[in-house]
Amino acid sequence: xxxxxxxxxxxxxxxxxxxxxxxxxxxxxxxxxxxxxxxxxxxxxxxxxxxxxxxxxxxxxxxxxxxxxxxxxxxxxxxxxxxxxxxxxxxxxxxxxxxxxxxxxxxxxxxxxxxxxxxxxxxxxxxxxxxxxxxxxxxxxxxxxxxxxxxxxxxxxxxxxxxxxxxxxxxxxxxxxxxx
Numbered sequence: 001x002x003x004x005x006x007x008x009x010x011x012x013x014x015x016x017x018x019x020x021x022x023x024x025x026x027x028x029x030x031x032x033x034x035x036x037x038x039x040x041x042x043x044x045x046x047x048x049x050x051x052x053x054x055x056x057x058x059x060x061x062x063x064x065x066x067x068x069x070x071x072x073x074x075x076x077x078x079x080x081x082x083x084x085x086x087x088x089x090x091x092x093x094x095x096x097x098x099x100x101x102x103x104x105x106x107x108x109x110x111x112x113x114x115x116x117x118x119x120x121x122x123x124x125x126x127x128x129x130x131x132x133x134x135x136x137x138x139x140x141x142x143x144x145x146x147x148x149x150x151x152x153x154x155x156x157x158x159x160x161x162x163x164x165x166x167x168x169x170x171x172x173x174x175x176x177x178x179x180x
Contacts, residue, residue: 029036
């Protein structure tokens with residue numbers, strides 16, 4: 001049987017925090033694997049709980065024992081190079097904060113200024129990355145409705161409700177006659 005070395009109390013607390021609040025699913029899953037291994041659960045049981053292969057469970061335990069906490073995190077991976085640098089992203093956030101109502105317009109201005117071609121989706125991802133929210137503005141009239149039209153509409157609604165109630169009562173009387 002293969003188990004992780006006995007954990008200290010701070011390690012258990014750290015792993016429990018990672019298991020509950022880790023940024024990625026895989027980090028939370030790996031922390032859970034180490035916690036289960038610390039409870040002396042066999043690899044087969046951990047494999048069934050985590051829905052992973054025994055070899056994967058074993059490699060997570062090996063990484064924990066060799067590297068420690070850092071071994072639970074994913075290594076950086078290659079991918080498409082970023083369209084904008086960190087400095088450009090800061091400029092984008094400032095631009096959007098100046099003109100939050102029209103993302104398309106801000107995106108086209110950003111593309112002209114930087115000479116790059118980015119979509120509104122790319123700009124939204126940048127905003128999300130920096131924990132900024134963006135929502136489309138609602139297209140409604142500002143201010144209060146016309147008082148005369150509001151009173152007329154409320155009276156009409158009241159009349160319709162009365163009519164519906166009368167129809168329901170009439171229907172119930174016709175459909176459910178009471179015999180004495």
